[in-house]
Amino acid sequence: MARTRVRTPSLLALTLTAALISGCGNDDTSSDGAANAGQPHEGKPAVVVTTTWEGAIAKAAGAEDIEVIVPQSVHHAPDYDPKPSDLATVAKADFVLYAPFEPYAAKIKEAAGSKAELVEVKLDHDPDELKAEVTRLAGLFGTEDGATRWKEEFDTEYTKLHKDLRAAWPGGRSPSVVSQVFTTWAAELAGATVAGTYGPEPVTPAQLADLSAKKPVLVLENAHMSTGTVLPDSGASQLEIVNYPADDLDLLAVHRDAAAELKKTMAGS
Incomplete structure (x- = not known):
């Protein structure tokens, strides 16, 4: 090739x-x-x-x-x-x-x-x-x-990553997450339950109260549109999801990197 x-x-x-x-x-x-x-x-x-x-x-x-x-x-x-x-x-x-x-x-x-x-x-x-x-x-x-x-190749790798992340669920249960609208794909990759979404506009006080009340375990922030801690004092772990590939233009690397961050964060939840 x-x-x-x-x-x-x-x-x-x-x-x-x-x-x-x-x-x-x-x-x-x-x-x-x-x-x-x-x-x-x-x-x-x-x-x-x-x-x-x-x-x-x-x-x-x-x-x-x-x-x-x-x-x-x-x-x-x-x-x-x-x-x-x-x-x-x-x-x-x-x-x-x-x-x-x-x-x-x-x-x-x-x-x-x-x-x-x-x-x-x-x-x-x-x-x-x-x-x-x-x-x-x-x-x-x-x-x-x-x-x-x-x-x-993508189907093989995606299936492997999805299976690996499901095995890493905290307590063996699908984690509840709040996700920026452009990072919900990462929640899907992890088999997580999306309790709510936000963005791309800044989170309003009313949204903050509503999303915090859902008691998510994770917040999936968009690394390219980050505005800092999304749900302060909620107890949720926040991680940044990268959408844009590196200069090698490897789409699979984007999914692998997201999976690695998700697995590490879930292990600490």
């Missing part, structure tokens, strides 16, 4: 690259990206993604040439303001992947021009949602075989 080549370009590298490739493109790509929407891509497509999350889904779908615009070090990716050199990278892509909640999506669309095929991606670690996106992107990229292999 070919080695995945993932590039997270620096601004200087992007600027130089844009200068060198200005006016160049893939002769096999239609000048009208919209006309090719939904059609499988021949060959190995060049994929530009806004964040590592979209990039990891593209990699799982079988893409090999992936460039990430927003550095993984940016704690809250939607706050990133793309530079002109970042946008120049978009113009040479076959596919550009973005999420609708990213405020710079309009800039990405404009920069893509008529060459790249713009693909809106649903970012979710729920197994069914995640595999559905991987399947959809593989259909666009023409990389179904790679996606099938990844899904088989």
